[in-house]
Amino acid sequence: MARARTAPAAAAPVEVELPEGAPTSLSTRRGELTLPVFVPDATRAVVRGVPTDRLADSGVRALLVSTAHLALQPGASVIGALGGAHRFMGWPGPMISDSGGFQAFSLLASGNGLAEVNDAGLNYRFSPKQKFRQLTPRSCIETQLRVGADIVYCLDYCTSPSAPAAEQERSVELTLRWAAECREVFDRMVADRPAEQRPLLFAVVQGGRDEQRRARCADALVDIGFDGYGFGGYPIVDGKLVDEVRLVAELLPAGTPLHGLGIGTPENLVESWQAGYGIFDCTLPTRNARRGVLYTALDVDAIGRGRPYKIARLTDERWVREKGPIDPGCDCPMCTTLPGGAVAHMFRIEDTLAGTLASMHNLRFYTRLTEALHRLGTA
Structure with a gap:
């Protein structure tokens, strides 16, 4: 007699243990942000590739703009004259601006003479044909306030984890000096504004891979006093993201808003959220989307156990005759209106609509992921 087959047992609910006091929301002058939140660049x-008025369709609640790029083109004065970045791009929600320090680091790392650092600040240009622009603590804050950001960042000196100890030490010294100057300039410039109309001021923790140096940087920044702190990008050594971000989170006061700068894969986002981070930004979702690489099949039950999603590559032959949606579980405009074969066709003929629809889908995947994490963290 054949034995009856037993259905596999359902996975037990994920038990989430977040750091004590990890914030689940952040108040800005343009509204409350539920945390965690993914912020497109x-x-x-x-x-x-995505019209601003369609970002809300993907669940986007905040954006991040680049101080270094906007200061160059169209210029902070132009954006200010046109009503600020919110009016300029038609975005009503919270906006974060970076300091420009990471862009300067990227230019320094290129070795093409596009950037230089001195005690006063950073000089940079995006092409050898351009003149250098100076980025100082004062100009950094002035530019961001003119742009109209709701979360403003202090200027920092970012270095590679492989940089020599002397350079890492200089990074911390300049980051702390500039942070104190930024704090002073910021406080002076917003002094006449009502408290509810002031942006928030964040600082970036530096120190390379040396834990003691990083701890000294974090302690000194806390002494100066900021509304939140960022960490990420190049200071993270490959394969050690979880250890690195958790260490920094443990160095900062409980309940402090933390921004995982440039932390972008879904797995890394989840791991960093479990360490206490609540804000994330990355170009990965939209960059991959333009190449036809989509995140699909979000599996909330797999969060914390493994990769909670699948990858769909629309350039693969299998999608050419797909009658159903690319991701049946997704509520984005692409998945609710078009068969997968139609979107694959758009990519094959290189129609720009393909990148737009795919970008909206990937952004919606990320916002669905952060929404699920919020539910898990507040259950």
Whole structure:
């Protein structure tokens, strides 16, 4: 007699243990942000390929713009004259601006003579044909306030984790000096504004891979006093993201808003959220989307156990005759209106609509992921 087959047992609910006091929301002058939140990079005051009025369809609640890029083109004075970045791009929600320090680091790392650092600040240009622009603590804050950001960042000196100890030490010294100057300039410039109309001021923790140096940087920044702190990008050594971000989170006061700068894969986002981070930004979702690489099949039950999603590559032959949606579980405009074969066709003929629809889908995947994390964290 054949034995009856037993259905596999359902996975037990994920038990989430967040750091004590990890915030689940952040108040800004343009509204409350539920945490965790994924913030698309609108580097040049545009999320590439996606109309601003369609971002809300993907669940986007905040954007990040680049101080260094906007200061160069169209210029902070132009954006200010046009009503600020919110009016400029038609975005009503909270906006974060970076300091420009990471862009300067990227230019320094290129070795093409596009950037230089001195005690006063950073000099940079994006092409050898351009003149250098100076980025100082004062100009950094002035530019961001003129742009109209709701979360403003102090100027910092970012270095590679492989940089020598002397350079890492200089990074901390300049980051702390500039942070104190930024704090002073910021407080003076917003002194006459009502408290509810003031932006928030964040600082970036530096120190390379040396834990003691990083701890000294974090302690000194806390002494100066900021509304939140960022960490991420190049200071993270490959394969050690979880250890690195958790260490920094443990160095900062409980309940402090933390921004995982440039932390972008879904797995890394989840791991960093479990360490206490609540804000994330990355170009990865939209960049991959333009190449036809989509995140699909979000599995909330797999969060914390493994990769909670699948990858769909629309350039693969299998999608050419797909009658159903690319991701049946997704509520984005692409998945609710079009068969997968139609979107694959758009990519094959290189129609720009393909990148727009795919970008909206990937952004919606990220916002669905952060929404699920919020539910898990507040259950």
